[in-house]
Amino acid sequence: MGNSCCFVCACVDQASIGVIEKWGRFQRLAEPGFHLLNPCAGQWVAGILSTRIQSLDVKIETKTKDNVFVHLVCCIQYRVVKQNADDAFYELQNPREQIQAYVFDVVRALVPRMTLDEVFEQKGEVAKSVLEELEKVMKEYGYSIEHMLMVDIIPDASVRKAMNEINAAQRLQLANVYKGEAEKVLQVKRAEADAEAKYLGGVGVARQRQAITDGLRENILNFSGKVEGTSSKEVMDLIMVTQYFDTIKDLGNSSKNTTVFIPHGPGHIRDISDQIRSGLMEASSAKLNVD
Structure with missing residues (x-):
């Protein structure tokens, strides 16, 4: 009686990694390419994981230190580490939900210690803190966190309106200060011009009276010299x-x-x-x- 062998062909796409099991137990990782599996020996492809960078958008609602409710939109870029693809396959059933939960936990622990203005000014620090925490946790499960971006910070509509009104009031106050300074300079220049005009007018009147006096004196002398007995x-x-x-x-x-x-x-x-x-x-x- 002769022995017979049966093989099954498996192909793993580029930028992917295959998980090979034997009798339900992890055996090895399959690199991209063509593979022969022996189902009679219990070998089969349990699953294929993509090693491409994936993106996850997370929207978080939290409260700041000054009691302002705000929505933060975060973008997490992550990928499966080839060498630890078995951990990524077996340890986490839903990695996206797990990443989202960690982001919620870190952001809601950090943002309430900051005011709204500080959140806007230090959003890079918030993203960095979330990235460090995610890297430390997700590394154990075979995932690498590539980037963490704080895409948007959205306060409540009434808060945004109040912030715009405050900004407009500050700009109006500054404009009034500049306008007052300009009016002050204008009034000073007008006073200087008026004083100069009065001074020159006084000089002109004095010269006019001096000329009249000199003319009268000259007329009197001439008339007295020409007409005898006057x-x-x-x-x-x-x-x-x-x-x-x-x-x-x-x-x-x-x-x-x-x-x-x-x-x-x-x-x-x-x-x-x-x-x-x-x-x-x-x-x-x-x-x-x-x-």
Whole structure:
């Protein structure tokens, strides 16, 4: 009676690893390629694991230190370690649920010790802590955690609205500060310009009066020298009368003036002349006292 042998062909795809059992017990790992199995000896392919990097998105709801509920979206990239594929096959029935549970545990232990602003600022530290914990735990089960990304941080809608209002208020406050500084500079410049204008106006009035005084003096001297028998007082009265009539003429020619009542007569002219002469004499006396 002759012996007979029966073989079964098995093919393992690239980026995969096969688990070979013999009579229900793990025998070896099958690399990608063609394999011959002897079912009569109890050999068969128990399963095939992919060694590609896989991605798992986890959404976690937790509370921060300042009592703000927030949703964290994490992305975990993991893969099966070829050398430990038997542990990955036999130890964990559902690795995705196991990874998700560890992520929940680490995040909910870390985030409640941080404020919302700190969560935004230190999300890389949170991801690093989760990555270290997952690597330590999942390594025993034949899995390698490649990357841990904190994809998004989503506070409650009312919290986001409040944060935007706070930011807008701060920017408005800063804008008001800059606006106040600009108005302050503008007012200072206006005051400086007004002071400079008044100063220059005073200088102009002083020069005008000086020119008038010099002109009157020159006219008096010329008139007294050319017309014999006239005194300075008579010449001054004549000049004052001439200026008085010139003033009345200017008032009449101006289209913007309405009715103006001016005391007019020889007596009033003499009074005006006496008042001006008294003012000049008082000014001259005051100058002599100062000297």
